[in-house]
Each structure stands twice: as structure tokens, then as C-alpha cells.
Amino acid sequence: MGEQLKGGCLCGAVRFTAVPAKMEMGVCHCSMCRRWSGGAFMEVNCDSVEVEDKTDLATFESSDWGIRQFCRKCGSTLFWMMKDGSHAGVAVGAFDDPEAFKFTTEIFVDEKPSNFDFANPTRKLTGAQVMELFASQQGPQHG
Numbered sequence: 001m002g003e004q005l006k007g008g009c010l011c012g013a014v015r016f017t018a019v020p021a022k023m024e025m026g027v028c029h030c031s032m033c034r035r036w037s038g039g040a041f042m043e044v045n046c047d048s049v050e051v052e053d054k055t056d057l058a059t060f061e062s063s064d065w066g067i068r069q070f071c072r073k074c075g076s077t078l079f080w081m082m083k084d085g086s087h088a089g090v091a092v093g094a095f096d097d098p099e100a101f102k103f104t105t106e107i108f109v110d111e112k113p114s115n116f117d118f119a120n121p122t123r124k125l126t127g128a129q130v131m132e133l134f135a136s137q138q139g140p141q142h143g
């Protein structure tokens with residue numbers, strides 16, 4: 001069992017406790033995450049996410065397999081999840097301590113806008129490489 005970490009949205013209506021799979025964060029540059037998050041989606045893969053009060057937690061079905069959740073009141077980007085519950089990506093910026101994680105991975109780098117780059121030394125995967133990992137059940141596919 002990993003560490004239980006707390007976080008929440010901008011207005012405080014949605015508060016959660018999450019257990020990261022590793023104390024690592026990744027960035028997804030896919031075009032869906034870009035529009036949803038307003039930039040690059042910085043996320044932490046979590047084994048569990050417990051929301052204290054789901055009254056203001058809104059859900060958008062972005063694909064046949066994925067949902068994206070956010071605060072209905074303030075619009076904060078919060079969780080990307082597989083519908084079957086096999087994967088939960090929690091927005092790094094929603095954690096009370098976003099500095100707890102090591103920045104290790106960037107995915108869908110082939111969809112990243114060309115006018116910026118992150119300076120951290122990360123493992124970089126294209127969308128096709130992510131799909132390969134997903135097919136072998138070792139990684140998440142965004143959607």
C-alpha cells in the first residue's frame with residue numbers, strides 16, 4: 001500500500017485522497033489532454049482515488065474507454081480514468097503537495113505543440129509507442 005496523499009480543486013468543493021502507484025509524474029501531450037487541461041496534462045498514475053463528496057464532481061466521456069472528471073463549480077481538471085477502473089491519472093497540480101513527485105515520462109510527444117519543450121530529462125514516447133505498451137497491458141492509453 002502506497003502513501004495516501006490529499007488534494008482538491010481550486011474552489012475546494014472536490015477533495016480527494018489518492019494512492020500513487022509510484023512517486024512519479026508524467027505529462028501527456030495528446031490533443032485531447034491539451035484541450036481538456038488547457039496545456040499539457042501533468043498526471044500521477046494512482047492505484048486508488050477516493051473523493052470525499054461527489055456532489056460537484058462532473059464526468060465527461062471523452063471516448064469509448066475513457067472518462068475525464070472535473071469540478072462542476074470551478075472547472076478544475078482532476079482525473080482521467082479508464083471506464084473499467086484499470087487506470088486513474090490524477091492531475092499533479094490538484095495535489096496539495098505537487099512537488100512530491102519525480103517528473104519521469106512524457107507521452108504522445110508527437111502531438112506536442114512545437115513552440116515549447118520541458119527541460120527535465122524524461123522518457124519520451126510517441127502515441128504509437130504508447131499504443132504498443134497499452135496493447136501489451138503495460139501502460140495507459142489516453143482517450
Ligand SMILES: [Zn+2]
Pocket residue numbers: 009010011012013014071072073074075076
Ligand atoms: Zn472546484
Ligand SMILES: [Zn+2]
Pocket residue numbers: 028029030031032033034041108142143
Ligand atoms: Zn492524453
